[in-house]
Amino acid sequence: MLDKNQGARLANLWDDAKASAMSEPERLLYRSNLLGSDKRITNYGGGNTSAKVIEKDPLGAGNVEVLWVKGSGGDVGTIKMDGFATLYMDKLNALKGLYRGLEHEDEMVGYLPHCTFNLNPRAASIDTPLHAYVPKKHVDHMHPDAIIAIAAAKNSRELTQQIFGDDIGWLPWKRPGYELGLWLEKFCLENPGARGLVLESHGLFTWGDTAKECYETTVEIINKAIAWFEGNNTAPAFGGAVKPVLAPAERRAVAEKLMPVIRGMISKDEKKVGHFDDSSAVLDFVTAKDLAPLAALGTSCPDHFLRTKIRPLVVDFDPANPDVDKTLAGLDEAVAAYRADYAAYYERCKRANSPAMRDPNAVVYLVPGVGMITFAKDKATARISGEFYVNAINVMRGASGVSDYVGLPEQEAFDIEYWLLEEAKLQRMPKPKSLAGRIALVTGGAGGIGKATANRLMAEGACVVLADIDEAALAEAQSELAGRYGKDVVRSVTMNVTDEALVAKSFADTLVEFGGLDILVSNAGLASSAVIEDTTLELWNKNIGILATGYFLVSREAFRIFRRQKAGGNVVFVASKNGLAASPGASAYCTAKAAEIHLARCLALEGASEQIRVNVVNPDAVLRGSKIWTGEWKEQRAAIYKTDTEGLEALYRERSMLKLSVFPEDIAEAIYFLASDMSAKSTGNIVNVDAGNAQSFTR
Ligand SMILES: [Zn+2]
Secondary structure (H helix, E strand, O other), X not given: XXXXXXXXXXXXXXXXXXXXXXXXXXXXXXXXXXXHOOOOOOOOOOOEEEEEEEEEOOXXXXXXXXXXXXXXXXXXXXXXXXXXXXXXXXXXXXXHHHOOOHHHHHHHHHHHHHHEOOXXXXXXXXXXXXXHOOXXXXXXXXXXXXXXXXXXXXXXHHHHHHHHHHHEEEEOOOOOOHHHHHHHHHHHHHOOOOOEEEEOOOEEEEEEOOHHHHHHHHHHHHHHHHHHHHHHOOOOHHHOEOOOOOOHHHHHHHHHHHHHHHHHHHOOOOOOEEEEEOOHHHHHHHOEOOHHHHHXXXXXXXXXXXXXXXXXXXXXXXXXXOOHHHHHHHHHHHHHHHHHHHHHHHHHHOOOOOOOOOOOOOOEEEEOOOEEEEEEOOHHHHHHHHHHHHHHHHXXXXXXXXXXXXXXXXXXXXXXXXXXXHHHHHHHOOOOOXXXXXXXXXXXXXXXXXXXXXXXXXXXXXXXEEEEOOHHHHHHXXXXXXXXXXXXXXXXXXXXOOOHHHHHHHHHHHHHHHOOOOEEEEOOOOOOOEOHHHOOHHHHHHHHHHHHHHHHHHHHHHHHHHHHHOOOXXXXXXXXXXXXXXXXXXXXXXXXHHHHHHXXXXXXHHHXXXXXXXXXXXXXXXXXXXXXXXXXXXXXXXHHOOOOHHHHHHHHHHHOOOOOOOOHHHHHHHHHHHHOHHHOOOOOOEEEEOOOOHHHOOO
């Protein structure tokens, strides 16, 4: 079996009733989305589809043949109509006369824009010739694990012949590009009966006269491969399990300890976000006898290694005698050795015009008995890199089970990784946002200021964990922010900031979800109002508990992580004007807020030597969206100032020096400033955001 979770056959999802009402381009879109919706057929962003369609030429009265093909970037599973490039077939064919041979094939990419049909702004990808020159109306190029397992086997050609006969041909490895397009054309002309071919170390090409025929051929061929592996790959995967699997909670505990330390080591130039995967496919691999030799061979399909680097770092951890401290003690050396190895690979393979060496750190970290950790510049990339390595594991499971698995030759891998066309793509990427790769935890994250802060930090590229005691509001805030910024970048934890164990667990969850922590925004609050003789001990303790003890507990946990991570850190306290200015009838609240501010100063002093900054924002009278400013407290404050609750906002505004209301977004802006590198040289500071209040002038 190729994978115990993925052994089932693919279903034929083609719906004639739906498809018959569609235009030819719409049927191409339909087919692409069907294929891409199953990761067994192709990985995220991998593969492409095309159709050659007769269209009216906008430049003349006649009809012309137009190639519709997945454009540069994008993913067949989620592509929309505007994701396809459209090109004149006659112009694409005319390019053959300009081709100067293999050494010059990259220059052909520059001609593709000249072939654009109908001013379509979608750029054509380097795979365009692979579709243009196959003399068939419809072409699919997919990266199915079951086919790559054949393509990456030592006797790939024989296996292909044995499984598919003359139905499916075989071509040796060739980097995608113009030359490969010509190879495909030649193959089709010489083998008119073939319905597709396996490309060594890469994937599958299939074709047909109609969209439906092409789709069904793709599904049929992949199913045939899956069935063949089921019947023939019966040996224990990867030489069989030789190490135990830790229990789920223990696996998370190990990941929690390793992730921030690894992150600190590899985030010197660019902050990284982590992803942890302990699915059964991964656990089978990281407990197996052949883990080390197979991991060292590197991944085969170019799509896989562009995302994962050519090989992973296997962490020295023995699940039979778990000793995380010993593993941590050896990590520095292991990470350094990986970097040195990568630099040596770069030096061995570089060419005169190769781009400079990129980040030499590993992307994939395999931990025996525990799972796989991946790190990348953002959460989605880290998750997708993990998914790609799972594809690679599936491929190795298949190929090594029926033959010998072979990775791509090193120089070929290098030439793809440092391909000038690939480099140009990277150079075109937008500049990272100011908080890209940063991980923040915001307490009181479901309330007005907390949610506005999370929103502000996420808008700048941060990943955010919302912590709040109110589970319903928390779920709502998470789904709102996920809708705006994507599910990958926001998590939530139920946290009572006065519960020591719960605080520790929330931070541990943050580490496993994102791999580390850079920013703590301590914002959870409450408010109470009572003159001193009516202040009960319970009320006093409640204020001190949440506003002083709670801030202490979350800061202590953040500091512990910052020190392990060794990459600085940032704490922002949301205090109050009342921490500086006495206010009538609120002694418990004001005293607790003053304690908070002094705690921040103490922590600024303690953290400075390790680049841990601690600053305070002092809001005043932020009523809108606040959970504090509801019910009793609002009425109490209104009574003290002899107004009603509606009059309160106006009263605070008039009382301010600037005569302005203060909103959650105003506080969030100050928090963002203190949490970002814009304030890199500030610590122990207080920023008042209170529309001006002379009583709370700090100096
Ligand atoms: Zn491909």
